[in-house]
Amino acid sequence: MKAKIYVTLKKGVLDPQGKAIHASLGHLGIGGVEDVRVGKYMEIRLHDMGKEEAARRLDEACRRLLANTVIEDYRIEVEG
Amino acid sequence: MKAKIYVTLKKGVLDPQGKAIHASLGHLGIGGVEDVRVGKYMEIRLHDMGKEEAARRLDEACRRLLANTVIEDYRIEVEG
Amino acid sequence: MREIPVTPELAKDHGLSGEEFARIRAVLGRDPSLTELGIFSVMWSEHCSYKSSRIHLRKFPTKGPRVLQGPGENAGIVDIGDGLAVAFKMESHNHPSFIEPYQGAATGVGGILRDVFTMGARPIASLDSLRFGRPDHPRTRYLVGGVVSGIAGYGNCIGVPTVGGEIYFDECYDGNILVNVFTLGVVRHERIWRGTASGVGNPVIYVGSKTGRDGIHGATMASGEFDEKSEEKRPTVQVGDPFTEKLLLEACLELMRTDAIVGVQDMGAAGLTSSSFEMASRAGTGFVMDLDRVPQREEGMTPYELMLSESQERMLIVAKRGREGEVREIFEKWDLDVSVVGEVTGDGVGRIRWKGRTVAEIPVAALTDQAPVYDRPAARPAGQDALQSLDPAALPAPSDLSETWVALMSGPEMADKRWVFRQYDHMIRTNTLVLPGSDAAVLRVKGTDKGISLSVDCNSRYCYLDPFVGGMIAVCESARNVACSGAEPVGVTDCLNFGNPEKTEIMWQFRSAIEGMAKACEALSVPVVSGNVSFYNETMGKGIYPTPTVAMVGLLPDAGKHVVQWFSADGDIVLLAGADRLGVNLGGSLYLKEAHGRVAGTPPPVDLDHERRLVAFLREAAGERLLASAHDLAEGGFACALAEACITRPDGATGARVRNPYPEAVRPDFAMFSECQGAVLLSCPPGNRDALLSLAGRFRITIKELGTVGGEHIDIDGVARIAACEMRKAWREGFAAALGLEG
């Protein structure tokens, strides 16, 4: 089975990458962009273990490794 | 308006980061994971310009800046 | 999957000529299988076989009392005394870096590092020699950013300092950049390992990363039809994993401290193919290899793909029979894949098995020793004479000399390169005594008094105008840079970047450059112990300037006696060694290009006997601690060398007041910016004057006292004068400004 994890910077944590991308888009003449925030996106393949079990394990993985909750939030999507 | 961009490594391209994360999950005793692929996830805020126009601009942004199409694929989701 | 028939057309798609295909059938006595075709195509490619360059490379002097390993191995090795030696080599990664600058440059660094630690040496320093298109070319900024961060990303992570290099910009590289990387390692004599597969029955062991479809020979495209899922099997750009390479480095060095192995070779270009066949070839043996035992990253890889994959961070090891366990233990400790994939045989044949059948069976010698060798026709280009004609008198004199002076010093060629080298960890391992910013970097060798001095140089304008003289100059300048730091040049490695060798004028450039380099190496008695050739550096038929990059390795008996290029103390006297080498030479000069928009004329003349004496003199002067600084005159001539001596000191600028070393009669702009070979700007405390002059006399070096260090201004009496801090500011900011980068 498959799952997706989104790790994003908390509000208020500055994002130099997003800032730089925002600026470069301007230089490229790509207008109308107000804000860019850069995060991580993970695609995970797991043995079949049922949605709940997968969600439980991935939540543990996020808390202990995949996200740093001092500066990051995370979201998990398990696909049936 | 808002949009999301997903940048992922093309199939077959080595993902050293995913490889290392996969191994660490093992050390953590979080089993059942078969594969981990890490990509970028961007949240973008734009002026209202209509879905088509936003999609057009972001596609240009991806091709010229946000994704390296030699090794990466990208996906754009514009929210109404 | 059905084997597709091997036709002459398919061979052509693999870059094999009709004759070469015929030769393959002859040596095999039959048609090759697809896998065999792939193997021949990579082994007989220019890159692996050196078929167009071999006969010319033989002209290099490769022997000497210090040489422990000359060309032909993964890296050359030079003795530095006390049972220690240095292993070094330079590699090009031009094409990959143009396609994907970050990964191309990164994997280039990974490759050269493996070449060095494969020999048993611990890498201690790298250099990078870079060539890009015009600063204002739309792609240049992107390429510079990607290449520099790629080199940084790999080198910094594995923990080998990048201590120097060079970076140039010219229109001729717009469509074909050059990325050459050099690495040097230190090894004890008894720990030197070579890539040989000796000892019938010994196990062949695969270690490192798993094999994927990375960077497979473009030919898989052509041979792709045989599989429906060919889209997914598209050969991919190689991605480097410096973390895995760091583990591989430590594991290999740990293994090499045991006596469990007989040979090692890294899997570089043509990965499994070249490593296995070359190791067997060196030992005069054969081998069997079972591809099912190769660790694989992707599903359904074919034997063709497994043999041609260029996945990074892999090594092939031949161990002693019965010692497999020790190898396995070490690599598993470092979390690396390890698998016994075959064994050494005595019949001189390489046999590749897959799913129980033999998919390739090739006599090793046929593939290696009997590879084609070409003496390609060479002819001096018709346009060469026109190119060399230049009438200096016809050049308009600049209205404001100081302005021109600042413009040259702040242009991308002369400007401070710290935007580049600040991104490289150049201090790690705590050996770097002279950081980037001087003529040569100097490293100490811990546990000894010794120092290693490194410089990489090539003036490709000179090589374009006269490849023979340009080749000599590349060697002389790098030797001079190393000698300026107080070191004795002990070995050379090179990266010969040229256009399409099937063109007679390119072949002429190549042959001439090599002959010039060889002559200079002979004269200076420095052997060439390793190197690399990169042909086909062309886009749309337009070749680059011939660019034979030379990296010089120097040895200081006492690292503490090293010398830097910048003035250090007010009141020191300024002298010019080799004053008789000055002349009005504008051919190929920076001034001619930047101020007059031309690349023409002939490069400055070289006197090899003088260069030999100059190098010896500089070493001696440093050894006797007579010098405060030494900086050779190169691009930009006397005025720019003087300015560099005044402003390149890391902690600020100093002035100097000197007289014009040229006769009154010479046009002031020519006096300032003429380029010459064999002159060095020195400074020393007044108390050392007499000793220095008599030493110069002993080496028959013409030396002139020009003035003194100090004051606010860089002042060439009666010619030009500028505030040192103003010059420094322009020089510091020039690079980022020229490329539109953030400083």
Add this chain to the structure above:
Amino acid sequence: MKTAVLVFPGSNCDHDAYHALKHVVGVDAEFVWHKESALSGFEAVVIPGGFTYGDYLRTGAMAKLSPVMEAVRAFAAAGGPVIGICNGFQILLEAGLLPGAMIVNESLRFVCDYVHLRTETDRTPFTRGIPPGKVLKIPVAHYQGNYFADGDTLSALEAGGRVVFRYCDPSGEATPSANPNGSAGNIAGICNEAGNVLGMMPHPERCAEGVLGSADGRLLFDAMVSWLKERGR
């Protein structure tokens, strides 16, 4: 007096720290592999710089899971001196032994250069005897040394006198232009409440000998030695 130099997969300043301790300062040092679970017999712990696990995911994120980090936790709780340098600092942050987090340099570029540091406190074993205000010349070499912490944490650090080093100009002024990475409050190093755990981005082990351009880094190791001697009595 024996100091432990931890070695993780991807550590690459371990030999430099070892050299500075053993061959320059002259204290006994030993490498400790990250799979060890005890630090018995050691009087101080150095977590050296490098790219543990390639800096993949986040710097220090995977290293914090190594068995040896539990031992470090216990060692620190018992008041033993611990210094995390560069990646070592990042590991201490990820492990929660020090507050805050590192984000990528404002310039988005790796920076290797000499910087100046103002010593803010002598309360740590590594700054004991170094007069507050003293300016040190020390190299940095990192891509993610941009120190971040929320407002409360920052004020707690300041109030608690736990900011140990600040980036400054040669005269000691903590100016924006002297800040190589964008760190909050020009912070280059902090300590825990007890003061025995120090994390810093700059590399003292790279400037412990004059021949390398500065010997200021040696002051920290000398301070550690005298601190340990005092405690010994």
